[in-house]
Amino acid sequence: MLVELHVHLDGAIKPETILYFGKKRGIPLPGDTVEDLLQHISYTEPLTLTQFLEKFTFYMPAIAGDRDAVRRIAYEFVEMKAKEGVIYVEVRYSPHLLANCKVHPVPWGQKEGDLTPDEVVHLVNQGLQDGERDFNIKARSILCCMRHMPSWSLEVVELCKKYQNNTVVAIDLAGDELLVAETFPEHRKAYEEAERCGIHRTCHAGEVGSPSVIKEAINVLKTERIGHGYHVLEDPALYKELLNRKVHFEICLLCSVLTGACGPDFRKHPVIQFMNDKANYSLNSDGPLILNSTIETDYKIAKQFLDFTEEEFKRVNINAAKSSFLPEKEKKELLSKLYEAYGMVPNNPS
Numbered sequence: 001m002l003v004e005l006h007v008h009l010d011g012a013i014k015p016e017t018i019l020y021f022g023k024k025r026g027i028p029l030p031g032d033t034v035e036d037l038l039q040h041i042s043y044t045e046p047l048t049l050t051q052f053l054e055k056f057t058f059y060m061p062a063i064a065g066d067r068d069a070v071r072r073i074a075y076e077f078v079e080m081k082a083k084e085g086v087i088y089v090e091v092r093y094s095p096h097l098l099a100n101c102k103v104h105p106v107p108w109g110q111k112e113g114d115l116t117p118d119e120v121v122h123l124v125n126q127g128l129q130d131g132e133r134d135f136n137i138k139a140r141s142i143l144c145c146m147r148h149m150p151s152w153s154l155e156v157v158e159l160c161k162k163y164q165n166n167t168v169v170a171i172d173l174a175g176d177e178l179l180v181a182e183t184f185p186e187h188r189k190a191y192e193e194a195e196r197c198g199i200h201r202t203c204h205a206g207e208v209g210s211p212s213v214i215k216e217a218i219n220v221l222k223t224e225r226i227g228h229g230y231h232v233l234e235d236p237a238l239y240k241e242l243l244n245r246k247v248h249f250e251i252c253l254l255c256s257v258l259t260g261a262c263g264p265d266f267r268k269h270p271v272i273q274f275m276n277d278k279a280n281y282s283l284n285s286d287g288p289l290i291l292n293s294t295i296e297t298d299y300k301i302a303k304q305f306l307d308f309t310e311e312e313f314k315r316v317n318i319n320a321a322k323s324s325f326l327p328e329k330e331k332k333e334l335l336s337k338l339y340e341a342y343g344m345v346p347n348n349p350s
Ligand SMILES: O=c1[nH]cnc2c1ncn2[C@@H]1O[C@H](CO)[C@@H](O)[C@H]1O
Pocket: 008, 009, 010, 011, 053, 056, 092, 093, 094, 097, 144, 174, 175, 176, 177, 204, 207, 255, 259, 286, 287
């Protein structure tokens, strides 16, 4: 029984669905069988984060701008997670990157159409809620600002407000820290507004970027969780502070190696330090389509290379539940389910 907090909807699409919509819409793809397509999209040897992010360009044109496709990827995502044994998931995406109207520039070289970022959120919500009903798990969403597109950020926070608790629980800042580490004023304003309106905040920081990006995410963006954050270890004082404050790190093991964020030897992975220090972290899949993985792959890596015990497995998932962006009452219900499944009698269930 798992809790997952960091996975990108547009990085978790079934290849069959990409092929279906590519064909239906006459949009060229780099392959016309699952194997062919995966040869271009997914990979197994480390690249850079920039190269990882380029993989989206191969298949997003088949999905973006199509109402059925957007609703369907959200629905199938929930189905996929239910099969993996996830009982609560927070899935993130950029509404702008799935739209083709009222978005500048229109992404993926699409022609201007009539699907707005606002309607994208509505469609994803429908897919997630249909999935929740059919597969009996809980799914919430996080809307991403993109580092290189500050002009979208204020609309992202407005969408968070409009759809608050209608699956949307938080704002995120994703994209390439290697190319744009800068936190533009628009991102700051969006996070300020999120805080003011009680919208939770997470932020990609210190994945490939320096500890100063993490510092800024905490101090300026007032983020509650850190997406990745491996490079925090390069600033021991900051690391100590975040440990004391029990800040949650959303760790994505396989992703961290395949994006070159961390070295190729899992036995030297920063998460070992997190484990030894009893840090507050979770294990997550990030972009399973591109990484050709499932959440189970990440747990297998942890067991095989990190001496990850059953105890740690429970602790990590309980920490994930505690650090989830659910309202308190629902968080308690989620925790109770985990305690029961893990055969634990909590001292303090909250
Ligand atoms: O590991 C990552 N680091 C930073 N950005 C990412 C990562 N994975 C995906 N995205 C970016 O987030 C967008 C919204 O889901 C994706 O389209 C991709 O550009």
